[in-house]
Amino acid sequence: MFAVDPSGHVTTPRGFRAGATFAGVKTYGEGKLDLAVLTSDYPCATAAVYTRSRLRAPSIEINRAKLAARAARGVVVNAGVANASTGERGLRDGYELARLAAARAGLPEEEMLVCSTGVIGHYLPMDRLASAMPAIELTPEGGPSFARAIMTTDTRPKTGAVRFGPYTIGGACKGSGMIHPNMATMLAFLTTDAPVEPGFLQVCFARAVDDSFNLVSVDGDTSPSDTAIIFANGAAGHELISAESPDAWDFALALRSLCVHLAREIARDGEGATKLIEFTVTGAATVEDARHLVRLLSTSYLLKSAIHGADPNWGRIAAVVGRSGVTFEEDAVTIDLCGTRVFENARPAPFDPAALSLALRGPEVSVSVHLGAGSEAATGWGCDLSAEYVSINADYHT
Structure with a gap:
């Protein structure tokens, strides 16, 4: 296992920017941030793993459809309302939130993913989200704000970064209650400046999630919006990492190390937990x-x-x-x-x-x-x- 720096975050790897603001969606928790955007300066290979719930939030369907067509370069996340069990309106709102974030980041809307977390069965307050979006400043220092904005009943942000060779993998996640495989009620976002072949990235990420987030439990419940996403932008240069590369094993092990660290932080911060x-x-x-x-x-x-x-x-x-x-x-x-x-x-x-x-x-x-x-x-x-x-x-x- 690789050593994880808990002070690292999603913008620790080169070529990533993030920012957050308060849109008035979240009425609980600390930090007064509830809308966040993460983007890459460069095109990415993208991989994702989703909830196995058959009652899936619109964000799951939106992200599946987008990633089936092309890789993504960013994600917008709101906390406070899960936009789940919201029918056709929820689907339209999810696409619109992604469009607003893409416009703010200067990206094609097809390259912006969307995640929502919070109370099920409530519609997104699109007027508040639209009004707040221009306040988000995307900077290489925005990782900590991103981690705070995605929290719901979490008592603290959950972040980390791991280095292997010339590369870095960073991450942030949220999750405190409704935590159980597969996956737990959580959102996880990972970034790396390593150049990774897309197929190998998906295989490694799925395995890392299975060994980490799929083995953490707080209360035996799951939600319809659970998502884990990784962006690999290759900003560090060097040869493409594939299954046959000399760096393949180190990449897989470093990724697993970070995912295990984040999973442990979810369990440590379980609702009401003391141990x-x-x-x-x-x-x-x-x-x-x-x-x-x-x-x-x-x-x-x-x-x-x-x-x-x-x-x-x-x-x-x-x-x-x-x-x-x-x-x-x-x-x-x-x-x-x-x-x-x-x-x-x-x-x-x-x-x-x-x-x-x-x-x-x-x-x-x-x-x-x-x-x-x-x-x-x-x-x-x-x-x-x-x-x-x-x-x-x-x-x-x-």
Whole structure:
């Protein structure tokens, strides 16, 4: 894995500009920014991964159609209203928002993508968005403002950048609640100044998303507008990176490293969360088994509640393993909690409950399960479940 600089952002790679303003769409959260644009100074290879929900927001249909015809050079994002379940009007509004942003950036409207996040079932306030668009200044320093403007119930921006060779990959994402594969309720935007062959970019990006955003969960819910997009503008020069290139492996690994960092930040900032939990499953018969168990563990309300209370009740973990349906050898199953062995050889392992409870009070908690059934593994991320989560979602719409 490559080291990620958390202070990096979408305009850290060369040749990208971003900006944001407040249009009066978002009525919650901090920062008073809710409309953002990201563009490239140069033509891009573009790849995207979308929600698997069958109830898709207009932005998904718009972006699919545009990218099927040509690569994009920019994206406009509004927060506060998801423009989902809004019918033909929502589709028209999405196209119009992209047109307004393209005009502001001096790009063909066909090269401007669109994403919206927030409350479902509300129309975009197009008059406010149109009035606010001219205030956006697109600059190489605009990455941090872009990251703040896309937030909804997030408590902080989520950004990062990673360098490999002469290249940089930057990113920003949002997501705090309604988080679960595939994908979580999130938007993620990545940029790179590396020259990447479009087909290879799509393959690498899909794999990176599958190993990161598709293994993070806060509450088991997803939304109709989840989108992850990467722009590769080649501004750093050098030879085109394809599957056969010497830099192919480093590019794929650097991209995965950044996506994992951003996914962890989503889990860390889960609604009401006080702890980041990393779930690791080893010894699985298949990759599917390992990933399935990670997802079940990360959405067990009993386990998440126990961890919130620093209760070393490892029986919550064993119960999930037992009902998971995955293949395991009971005598070979082991369970570790914060690095402490609590279950082994089909019986409890001796440990100090007070010491383990103290470890569980830290900001990061690890849950590891070995199934003894094979050599496959998976790692995913989640958070604890607090009363604050209920409060946030009880008041979210009202």
